[in-house]
Amino acid sequence: MNNSVNSIQVSPIAAFSDNYIWCIHDSQRCWVVDPGDANAVISYCQSNHLELVGILVTHHHWDHTGGIAELVAMNENLPVFGPKHSKIENLTEKFEDGDTVFLRPFGLSYSVLEVPGHTLDHIAYYGNGCLFCGDTLFSAGCGRLFEGTPEQMHHSLQKLMQLPDETIVYCTHEYTKANVTFAKQVEPDNKQLTNYANWVCEQRKAGKITLPSSIKQEKAINPFLRAQQDGIKRNAEKYVGKPLPNADAVFATIRSWKDNF
Numbered sequence: 001m002n003n004s005v006n007s008i009q010v011s012p013i014a015a016f017s018d019n020y021i022w023c024i025h026d027s028q029r030c031w032v033v034d035p036g037d038a039n040a041v042i043s044y045c046q047s048n049h050l051e052l053v054g055i056l057v058t059h060h061h062w063d064h065t066g067g068i069a070e071l072v073a074m075n076e077n078l079p080v081f082g083p084k085h086s087k088i089e090n091l092t093e094k095f096e097d098g099d100t101v102f103l104r105p106f107g108l109s110y111s112v113l114e115v116p117g118h119t120l121d122h123i124a125y126y127g128n129g130c131l132f133c134g135d136t137l138f139s140a141g142c143g144r145l146f147e148g149t150p151e152q153m154h155h156s157l158q159k160l161m162q163l164p165d166e167t168i169v170y171c172t173h174e175y176t177k178a179n180v181t182f183a184k185q186v187e188p189d190n191k192q193l194t195n196y197a198n199w200v201c202e203q204r205k206a207g208k209i210t211l212p213s214s215i216k217q218e219k220a221i222n223p224f225l226r227a228q229q230d231g232i233k234r235n236a237e238k239y240v241g242k243p244l245p246n247a248d249a250v251f252a253t254i255r256s257w258k259d260n261f
Helices: 038-048 070-073 150-161 176-186 190-207 217-220 230-240 245-261
Strands: 004-005 008-015 019-024 029-033 051-056 078-083 093-095 100-103 108-114 123-127 130-132 169-172
Touching: 008 038, 038 051, 038 070, 051 070, 051 230, 070 123, 108 150, 150 217, 150 245, 169 217, 176 190, 176 230, 176 245, 190 217, 230 245
Parallel strands: 029 051, 051 078, 078 093, 130 169
Antiparallel strands: 004 008, 008 019, 019 029, 100 108, 108 123, 123 130
């Protein structure tokens, strides 16, 4: 699946069992996002006659960083951009919330958003109608809380919800089928979710990718972006067996529910 971003395209490179390394490219050169597997990137570049000219990193987990050293070893001048508050090796520049990264030679720029929750060092890149969100936001889901608090993750997701509805969301895992199965438990009367779940099942049966998504789509079907909805609040309270005072508490409950689903 290719999606035009001006004259640039964004294509998925499959890695491991369910990762996607997103490749931002023209007909000759590319940047990749979260290259956990160097061999997957090298093979894709060779097959498509692309020169790797840069790397974006969202957080420190090995399945997003494991290929960096090998790729840098092949090109010692390769720019590698990542989070300022991180110990990721081989970063050439570090960025924090509000910074702007420039992808040369494409003339593209992306705003950096700090989105802690999945990890404390997690950042996302937004620009040109695209969001590269790592493991913070998934279609119909969100990342597990390995380091941050539920409140941090909820705040990070609310930040992403403020982006324009037409923003294309490039998540990094093919978790959508499992996520919609859970989401229907949380919000069984959501007809848009039901329709989306049916589409997801058809895509996966055909061996097709379910990504990217969009902010508009996720606002309509993702329970982790809908903790303020009365129906989700009622079902979360039923699950936990007590009243929940606010959306943060609802979010924390459904995140725990998903962890045990």
